[in-house]
Amino acid sequence: MIYERCRALNIPHRKTGKLVVATDAQKSYIEKLHEKSLRLSWPPHAQPSNPDITVLPTELISGDEARRLEPDLSQDISAALWCPETGILDSHTFMESLEKDIMDSEGGELAYETRVVRVDPYRGEGNSVDIPEEEQGWVVQTLTGDANETDAFLVRNFFNASGLSGPFILNSLLPPEQQIPIYYARGSYASYKGPGIGGVSHLIYPCPYTGPNAHAFESLGTHLTVDLNGKVRFGPDLEWISPPSELDASSEGAIDFWTRHLVPSDSRLVEMHQAATRYLPQVQLEGMQPDYVGIRPKLxxxxGGFQDFVFRVDYSSTEKRKGPMVSLLGIESPGLTSSLAIAEYIVEDLLGP
Incomplete structure (x- = not known):
């Protein structure tokens, strides 16, 4: 789906392929990934014309075969999962194309510098907003820029795709015992120039560390990415952070906290280098530089383990199952490149016709 869009709109992209590399002790992990890919089926609304087309083609290959693709891989790598359909794109051009689609659509509008300040279910009764009683949905109040007054909208379908703020919006509607706890982790990337990656052209992922519990990993590991200009990065790593609970989200102290944690630093380079050399042993610490940082939405x-890509549906009228609010929670990478598939899943499968 996303390749079709890139080709149709001339969005720069390249199908690089991806290797998930494993040592002898990690083979079972990639074998399970391969088995899972074989079990995937096409959704009813997207059946291919050729029934033999695989949803997610993958192939288990030997360590020697992986080194023929990427010669600098460690000799300790004894197997790999080859994912030929993985690729990269120009994220800014892609997002601009989505923006243009909205602006060019009938009734489409984007409100910049606008935040949601309140959401209330509307059931057509006992509401002070002047809207028809037969409507079911949500009253969404927003504040734009430096305005002193909010704007209110009635929406029949409400999509809570607000990233790190997603749980806050949902929790404002839930009783305390049902609220979703929020955790934060800092993810850093380091750029790299130096030996040990000669001619690298594929994305390379290590197997995550699972520890004694095979399902308890918290991150997919510090992997190698390459952009359309050939720049190599390692990341993201995982660093848990705890915002002071007494800070108001808009307070100066809160802003200082998040600003401080969004500044790249060299404090994580040694650990990232150690992670990278487990599968690319000739990578040198001196060639790594802090690149950029993001906050990862953890559930x-x-x-406690790993959970992401949670799609939750609540209704303004539970009895009538009308006025759906879809909350997208824990959407980590690759949230951007899977955004079209997410939208299709919500419209076609989750909500249905």
Whole structure:
């Protein structure tokens, strides 16, 4: 789907392929990934014309075969999962194309510098907003820029795709015992120039560390990415952070906290280098430089395992199952490149015709 859009709109992209590399002790992990890919089926609304087309083609290959693709891989790598359909794109051009689609659509509008300040279910009764009683949905109040007054909208379908703020919006509607706890982790990337990556052209992912519990990993590991200009980065790593609970989200102290944690630093380079050399042993610490940092939306606390891509549906009228609010929670990478598939899944499968 995304390749079709890139080709149709001339969005720069390249199908690089991806290797998930494994040592002898990690083979079972990629074998399970391969088995899972074989079990995937096409959704009813997207059946291919050729029934033999695989949803997610993958192939288990030997360590020697992986080194023929990427010669600098460690000799300790004894197997790999080859994912030929993985690729990269120009993210800014892609997002601009989505923006243009909205602006060019009938009734489409984007409100910049606008935040949601309140959401209330509307059931057509006992509401002070002047809207028809037969409507079911949500009253969404927003504040734009430096305005002193909010704007209110009635929406029949409300999509809570607000990233790190997603749980806050949902929790404002839930009783305390049902609210979703929020955890934060800092993810850093380091750019790299130096030996040990000669002619690298594929994305390379290590197997995540699972520890004694095979399902308890918290991150997919510090992997190698390459952009359309050939720039190599390692990341993201995982560093749990805890914002002071007494800070108001808009307070000066809160802003200082997040600003401080969004500044790239060299404090993580040694650990990132150690992670990279487990599969690319000739990578040198001196060639790594802090590149950029992001905050990762975590739904599970440290040591609690791994959970992402949660799609939750709540209704303004539970009895009538009308006025759906779809919350997208824990959407980590690759949220951007899977955005079209996410939208299709919500419209066609989750909400249905």
């Amino acid at each position: 599970i606390p440290p040591g």
